[in-house]
Amino acid sequence: MATTLEPRTTPPPADAAPELGLEADAERAESRRGLLIGLPSLAYLVVFFALPLVIVVVYSFATRSRTGRTILGDWNLDSYARLFDPLVLEIALRSLWLALLTTLISLAFGYPFAYYLATRSPKVRGILLVLVMIPFWSNFLVRTYAWRVILGRDGPFVRLLEPILGTDVQLLFTPFAVVLGLVYGYMPFMILPLYATIERLDFSLVEAARDLYASGWQAFLKVTWPLSRPGVIAGSLLVFIPSFGAYVTPEILGGGRTTMLGSYIVRQFLSARDWPFGSALSVAVLLVMLAAAVVYLRSGGRNL
Amino acid sequence: MKLRRMRMMAVPTALVLVVAACGGDDAADDDGADGEAAAPEAGCEVGEVDGDLSFYNWSEYMDPDLIAAFEAEYDVTVTEDFYPSNEELFARVEAGGAQYDVIVPSDYMVDIMIQESLLMALDFDAIPNAANIADDFTSPPYDPGLEFSVPYQWGTTGIGVDLSVTGEVEASWALMFDEATATAAGGRVSLLDDPRETMAAALYWLGHDPNTTDEEQLQEAADVISSARPWTTAFTSDQYSDLLLGGETAVAHGYSGNFLDNFGGDENYAYLIPEEGATIWTDNLAVLTDTDAPCTAHTFIDFILDAENGAQLTNWTFYASPNAAAEEFILPEIIDNPAIYPDHEMMANLFFLEDTGDAEILFTDLFTQAKS
Numbered sequence: 001m002a003t004t005l006e007p008r009t010t011p012p013p014a015d016a017a018p019e020l021g022l023e024a025d026a027e028r029a030e031s032r033r034g035l036l037i038g039l040p041s042l043a044y045l046v047v048f049f050a051l052p053l054v055i056v057v058v059y060s061f062a063t064r065s066r067t068g069r070t071i072l073g074d075w076n077l078d079s080y081a082r083l084f085d086p087l088v089l090e091i092a093l094r095s096l097w098l099a100l101l102t103t104l105i106s107l108a109f110g111y112p113f114a115y116y117l118a119t120r121s122p123k124v125r126g127i128l129l130v131l132v133m134i135p136f137w138s139n140f141l142v143r144t145y146a147w148r149v150i151l152g153r154d155g156p157f158v159r160l161l162e163p164i165l166g167t168d169v170q171l172l173f174t175p176f177a178v179v180l181g182l183v184y185g186y187m188p189f190m191i192l193p194l195y196a197t198i199e200r201l202d203f204s205l206v207e208a209a210r211d212l213y214a215s216g217w218q219a220f221l222k223v224t225w226p227l228s229r230p231g232v233i234a235g236s237l238l239v240f241i242p243s244f245g246a247y248v249t250p251e252i253l254g255g256g257r258t259t260m261l262g263s264y265i266v267r268q269f270l271s272a273r274d275w276p277f278g279s280a281l282s283v284a285v286l287l288v289m290l291a292a293a294v295v296y297l298r299s300g301g302r303n304l
Numbered sequence: 305m306k307l308r309r310m311r312m313m314a315v316p317t318a319l320v321l322v323v324a325a326c327g328g329d330d331a332a333d334d335d336g337a338d339g340e341a342a343a344p345e346a347g348c349e350v351g352e353v354d355g356d357l358s359f360y361n362w363s364e365y366m367d368p369d370l371i372a373a374f375e376a377e378y379d380v381t382v383t384e385d386f387y388p389s390n391e392e393l394f395a396r397v398e399a400g401g402a403q404y405d406v407i408v409p410s411d412y413m414v415d416i417m418i419q420e421s422l423l424m425a426l427d428f429d430a431i432p433n434a435a436n437i438a439d440d441f442t443s444p445p446y447d448p449g450l451e452f453s454v455p456y457q458w459g460t461t462g463i464g465v466d467l468s469v470t471g472e473v474e475a476s477w478a479l480m481f482d483e484a485t486a487t488a489a490g491g492r493v494s495l496l497d498d499p500r501e502t503m504a505a506a507l508y509w510l511g512h513d514p515n516t517t518d519e520e521q522l523q524e525a526a527d528v529i530s531s532a533r534p535w536t537t538a539f540t541s542d543q544y545s546d547l548l549l550g551g552e553t554a555v556a557h558g559y560s561g562n563f564l565d566n567f568g569g570d571e572n573y574a575y576l577i578p579e580e581g582a583t584i585w586t587d588n589l590a591v592l593t594d595t596d597a598p599c600t601a602h603t604f605i606d607f608i609l610d611a612e613n614g615a616q617l618t619n620w621t622f623y624a625s626p627n628a629a630a631e632e633f634i635l636p637e638i639i640d641n642p643a644i645y646p647d648h649e650m651m652a653n654l655f656f657l658e659d660t661g662d663a664e665i666l667f668t669d670l671f672t673q674a675k676s
Contacts, residue, residue, distance in 0.1 A: 067419050069420060091676075094676075255537060271391070274668075
């Protein structure tokens with residue numbers, strides 16, 4: 001079965017050569033046209049993605065001069081050695097933990113919502129989808145600042161909680177505020193891929209499971225959840241990756257008290273004037289994210 | 305000090321800066337940056353111009369009328385560009401090809417730029433108005449004897465308080481670092497998110513030199529900051545005034561000019577210079593070695609150092625002027641304000657933050673550790 005599904009890799013039988021030659025010509029022409037069409041985006045990737053990345057990697061092996069200039073030359077691994085400082089590891093672990101927490105909370109709230117969304121009538125679905133996307137119409141920074149007002153001392157939550165608890169309540173500038181801001185900011189990235197998968201899901205399979213006496217919960221666990229896993233994986237990656245390297249949200253809602261990797265990297269450029277170390281940190285973050293993506297996709301690959 | 309004039313826009317600017325910083329520096333080969341024995345001198349006449357001027361400055365830091373007056377008087381065009389931090393200025397200038405003539409680096413950055421041979425030795429024969437500079441500023445530690453720079457504006461780093469919460473308080477770092485004092489003053493403090501400034505505050509409180517590189521003293525300072533965390537609402541370099549005015553904090557660590565600008569004469573707020581010692585900073589006019597209009601640059605510096613022009617600048621920015629001759633033309637509300645112009649006793653208690661070389665990394669790491 002498997003080989004018949006991959007005609008391109010099957011070696012052609014000798015007697016069919018002339019026809020296949022034509023086919024191969026056509027295929028080659030097609031691939032040439034493909035290259036031509038792809039050229040602008042390829043050039044874009046090289047100039048705006050590969051080249052800057054190469055510069056970051058090169059800088060990560062450079063040396064900081066006593067005055068904070070970057071000496072290109074005298075290449076070394078000192079900046080990478082510093083990645084194992086307890087301070088760096090502590091910040092990395094904190095970023096990892098907050099990003100995982102953000103992903104899990106987004107999934108816990110996003111999945112039921114996406115399920116609800118996917119099972120509505122097309123008209124209601126359209127309205128709800130627009131509602132999910134409306135936040136994107138205003139600037140992310142402005143919306144994050146709005147949370148400062150909501151969580152601040154004169155905000156509704158503190159006003160409500162203080163009389164109930166009878167003590168001073170501090171919500172703004174806490175890790176709680178950071179996670180809330182991250183979940184708020186990235187939730188649509190969880191909902192949209194989940195919605196796309198669940199919407200395409202064949203609900204007759206769920207009916208079949210129920211016909212075979214599966215309880216609603218069993219049907220969900222055995223049918224709906226495995227079939228929606230591609231959406232879960234895509235959504236989780238889309239939330240985890242930006243959360244891990246987040247800069248704006250922890251800066252605005254964390255009050256500098258919850259240092260995450262993004263802020264620590266910026267500090268290397270803006271205050272320590274240590275570009276090599278900042279670059280090494282960036283490379284390390286990139287590699288961790290890449291590894292996470294690869295491992296995650298591999299583990300879920302069979303269901304994709 | 306590094307992020308002094310980054311206000312509400314600090315986060316987006318920083319983002320842009322990081323993007324720019326990661327991409328824009330491939331030309332930064334170190335050809336010619338080191339090893340030049342002496343920077344060249346211009347050899348210009350007083351009032352000589354040799355081309356248009358490109359001026360790289362902090363934003364909201366120059367009265368446009370002064371620029372217009374200079375353009376009219378010398379028949380040149382002045383282009384002004386802006387930067388949000390000394391680090392961006394340094395990155396831009398160090399990469400070369402920036403084509404700026406006159407820049408306005410802060411004190412410690414002047415020192416760094418001199419070491420990197422980025423600044424031209426000034427030809428004081430072409431700057432007779434340099435005689436107007438006040439004695440306090442003629443031999444600063446970052447440029448002894450003023451060979452490469454002249455002071456432009458100056459200010460201090462101290463404490464802004466919401467008097468309606470704190471009541472009358474003493475000007476002391478105890479407001480930040482002593483639990484009883486901080487709690488009595490409302491228990492909501494913000495500290496600058498700046499390793500050098502905030503470590504310096506703790507070092508003043510401990511009675512140490514703010515420029516120490518002694519690891520034990522630095523650790524002590526970090527411990528002081530760490531123990532202040534329970535009542536430190538936020539570490540911020542660009543929002544301390546907003547948080548203070550919004551009631552989120554009652555005591556804030558920050559820069560004189562920013563506080564006074566934001567208080568706008570409201571008597572519920574005050575700016576204090578702590579008696580244990582505080583940081584003084586200057587921003588300075590300097591000419592880049594690769595300028596193509598050295599004489600226009602010198603003439604421009606001389607123009608700014610003129611008594612009336614210097615006063616006009618301060619009347620516009622509300623920062624103090626290092627120009628002694630300008631004082632008679634400065635608005636009384638500025639010159640008589642001890643928060644802008646501290647008396648001599650206070651002046652003796654103000655210290656420059658100097659570049660500490662490799663110890664900058666220690667400052668950054670200890671501070672990062674202390675605050676979270």
